[in-house]
Amino acid sequence: MTPETVIAIAPEAPTKPAETPTEAPSRPSSAPGETDTEKSSDSDLDDEIQRIIREIPDPTPQPGGE
């Protein structure tokens, strides 16, 4: 059984290059030429990530679950 065979037996399912799921959010494309706004946004994100890493507790051993 090859992948092509499996695709062929699933005619109802889309087989063309995928569309991005439509009901979930679209995100900004990562175009080669970033704008200043995008650079600023990335910088803000980096700053926020550093803040979060500072503020959350260190990794803590947990009881084994189930």
Add this chain to the structure above:
Amino acid sequence: MENALFGTETEYAAAGNMSPTEVAYRIKDGIFGSRKYGLIEPAPREWGESPGNGGFLFNGGRMYLDSGHLEYATPECRTLDDLIAAEHAGDRILLSMIDELQLKGEAFFIKNNTDHFGNTYGYHENYCIRSSPRTRDFVEGILPFLVTRQIFAGAGMYKPASTRPRASRLPALPGTVDGSPPPPFQISQRAPFTSVDVSHRVRFGGRPILNLRDESHAGRRYSRLHNIIGDANRSEFATKLKIGTMALVAQLLDEGWTSEVEIELEDPVASLKKISGEPTGTWMVKLANGSEMSAIDIQRVYLHEATRRYLGRDEDTIWVLRQWASVLNTLETDRFRLDGYLDWVTKFLQLKSFAAKAPRGWEEPALIKLDLAYHHIDPSVSLFNLLQRQGKLQPIIAPERAEAMMVNPPTGSRANARGRIVQAMSTARADSDINWALISRRLGERASYGDERTMVYEYVDDWVDVQRADAWYLIPYVIDWGAIAYKNHILELGDPFSEYGAEASGYSATVPDWVGA
């Protein structure tokens, strides 16, 4: 979703200035002490739960302590959006109680499945089906699906060399398509901790892909498919697709479908781990017939049959079939376009970006905290919520829907009756009828055998146990998934697909007359 009913159980990790177990205890006591969200249970329950270990909630779900974790079981839901709202409601109840107890900054909850010290804790899924999930056809039919579902349902896990050994005996990480070193990242948090394909147990003797525990909570007409290989997702899109696809596959197997295409795996556990270790790999696995097939193509076999049978059936099914097909195609052509949809892809790209700027690259110690940050449920310190605020991830349901589900049950199932009655019992202060000192004296941690006036069971299976022991003086009420009893007033909820509307109204109206009587 037509003919479907599902719910999940989440064991939260905890951290902060107290031990995880102390955080769990304090928040549980706060939830039931405040009477804002649920009613404490006086009965000892199965699996070693002592009286007061937890209680049912106004939304029909349950909050309780399990193995030192605070665990939340959602109410039984009939739609995927209700399930998402119910999961969020659990997070919100915990956050609300942290605020109320003024523990902000001191206590944190994390919705994930590993602590990076080699411990795992569960996220279980339950699906109501008509046939037995313990038959050979059912087990063989579902294993290839469960092994490969992680390609869209995995929560992702940073796994540097220093934390690899204790989690399990992982095989060596495979190479990547282009021959570059594989990143230290797993698609699934649970896969590295799984060691057997099926088991009646969930932990000891090896964690299985599929748990065969025989507890329907709904009489003999129904069975409960109890899946314990799933990760706790933060992405609503991933949660919806994970539960939706599983519900459809459960229905296929429930109807007796067996695949005409050979998809039986040579070694399900080895395949599970292989796929998980290949975020940039090919996801090819060996079949029992000696050939190979990709995880994507295995998923397409299920998608094909579900599409053939259920296309256009109802709103949830339409959504699932459409997104399932689209996601599989995107995973095949450019998997990282699913950034913002799938947890593992979103987290992988964030960690990869961080590692690229870090002095030690993928071995940077802060990557473990960044991984955990993705799963913190407090929006002020959650990487997931930060990405959501930045527009990289957006919710499927309105926040108001999750807010409402904190104190209101979903419609369309018996959870509606349970939630309404629990709220009525709490309003009537039914818990004031509990004599905790007497319970402690007569029951303790375990029931004493040989004394007919006390409970002779180590747990109360249902109201019948209390009735037989004539012990309503000791346990004034019993609440369970399939029945509610206040002393001799019993309402059985045997059909999980029924709301029991009139019965719940009548029962709730009369509860105040019974309390203290």
